[in-house]
Amino acid sequence: MEITIRKLIGGEAAPMHLLLEADPEEKAIQKYLHKSIVFLAEHQEQTAGVLVLVKRSSTSLEVMNLAVDEAFRGKGIAKKLLARAIIEGETGGYDFLEIGTGNSSLDQLALYQKCGFRMDGIISNYFLDHYDKPIYENGIPCLDMVRLKMSLT
Template sequence: MNELVITRPRQSNEALPKELLMLADPDWLQVEKYLDRSSWIVAEIRGLVIGVCGYMPVDASSAEIMNAAVDPDFQGKGYGKQLILRALEQAMNEGYQKIIVRTGNSSLDQLGLYQKCGFRMVRIERDYFVNNYPEPIYENGIHCRDQVVLEINTRRE
């Protein structure tokens, strides 16, 4: 992993790879709602962007990870975890005390990853994806219907 470079911040006027962003959120209209309002952490290998993680403020003390994605050719190597941990560190340095992340009930790998990063499940929003996305989503052979909300408290005690 020595060749990985994680950078921050990414200028809002710099284009992020659409194909990466859509790995985490298949509805481009949803992505556009938070794209320019988010701070982005970018993972690169030899100048190639292989991962992104964006977060944006919810209120004065909390932020939400809006999109975290790693190119499929580079998944399973710990890069996603590094991106999320860097985003958590950056958000904490900006004064956010709570970070939220939302994912689908069918996103088994993501649910595991977020929990490995210290997130805890706090609630399930039933039928969120059925009611808010134009096309059905299937992952791991499971219909993505419900949104799982996880959070982590970043306060140092």
């Protein structure tokens, strides 16, 4: 399956339906989307995945959202999008690439570590403090944010 990855161009809307799969509240997405770099993974003009990057500091870039359409999962698209994030970080002169996910996001935690991220910390009660509705994944309440980091130097 041929997948192309391209940067979203000005005026082009990000695929909110996909962004909501990784971040369940649109108001949370809107807080970072306007200051983000967005990449789309496409297959034959279909959006297969999305990656959202935000500058955290002069030395760090963060993956704020990463989602793959259900029809395209299991085909390595998330890994390709993360590889693009690494390239963006390296070419942008950043020292680190960061990502945060829920304590209950077991598949994502495995993926990020397979791609070279290392656990860097936990923000207790993050999802209780920042989201209006309870989140459950894999039968586990999503309470804490697990922070992961990758050195780009």
